Amino acid sequence: MSQRNVIPFGPQHPVLPEPIHLDLVTEDETVVEAIPSIGFVHRGLEKLVEKKDYQDFVYVAERICGICSFMHGMTYCQAVEEVMGIAVPERALYLRTVWAELSRVHSHLMWLGLAADAFGFESLFMNCWKLREGILDIIEATTGGRVIFGSCKIGGVRRDIDGDTMKGIVEKLDRIAAEIRHTTDVFLNDYSVQHRLKEVGVMSGEEAYALGTVGPVLRASGVAMDARKIGYAAYRNLKFEPVVEKSGDCHARCRVRVREIFQSIDLIGQAARKMPEGEIAVKVTGAPSGEYFSRVEQPRGEVIYYVKANGTKNLQRFRVRTPTFANLPAMVRMLKGASIADVPNIILTVDPCISCIER
């Protein structure tokens, strides 16, 4: 038996600009065990709910994660709206759907770039981020912010997108989609990309399910689970099927995200066509009392918000189970038996977001 060595990965590592530390126990070039340690960026946001007014807390919820910021705000609003029994106007639900899908597109493009960077394809990385800028421009024009939307509030949304702008967005997205396709074809067909990603970090569907994996990681292992199918916001009126791949390796996770970009662009088109006229928010008075679990499909998987209120302006308990946290056991399992050179790729295909994990 060869000697075992422990190689530290992070909290500062070139492949991942976020602080997570992994002790990689290796035998020669093979990882036999990966021990994660987190807690570098814990901010105690869940406790903050006792200090902030429940309506102001949307701003805090949005800052749990920089990339899925809108969906965090939306999940929180959905939870409080259900507790208070507020009927959100239909138009607001459609607008939430459009913004949620825009953030999915920009998140997946960002991930594609980071993945390309992890296997050393710099020009592909730059290309993906160039395309992402187009999406961020749309987001800035409609909400006023590039990353933090600040558009969701309890009872609806703060801003409207008028008909002409919506039409322009759909046309612009169609143009960007053609460009995205040229870039994503490289991920799907290029020999060097496939050489680095195929049959790396394989996880079967049963295993992924047993480990509680969510999102693209789970769907890449052949399990058709997508929280959008439960029909929150306007998804109940839109036609789509969860994107599923069978092989469960790093390339399958990449393919799932590539296909989801086009699915999201299609969903925005559908939402734009079906969007009804009307109010975008209802007035909210009083304080919530009760509890609720809210679930939303984020770019990285399903997020669960638990909210408990006792009839005062401050919530009693607030708990978030982020998708990246749920994917940690899967990441540790995939690292076992992997070659040390594949570690960055495996970690990246889980799409880790450490500020999400620790809140």
Add this chain to the structure above:
Amino acid sequence: MGFLSMTRNIAQNLFEGPSTRRYPAVKRYYEPKSRGMIGIDIEACIFCGLCSKRCPTGALTVAKDRKEWEIDRLRCIFCGYCVEVCPKKCLSMANHYSPCVTDRGDAIHLEKQAPKGTTEQPVEEKLEKE
């Protein structure tokens, strides 16, 4: 499976030129809805203090007795909640950012209402921190 799938992209890049903006020759365009900086029409302000009560980061201070409104621009997160709750609609959101500062104290901006009945212009001054 292909070997030269980036070729098209490379050829395109040769003719298209850079994708980045040639700053400062080309200025960045700010969308009209962009959230950049909070401004105030101090003469219309009634100093109700609702903005400072609602501010999620506590960046605003309102002193009714001295007729002063103060913002710490480095604490402000441009959420626009103050603009939304202002009953007199005297707060506004500009679509560009405030100028850079080298000292935290320079980011604190004070507006003072001119005493009623005088023709004096509103005094605009920056608080200097010792």
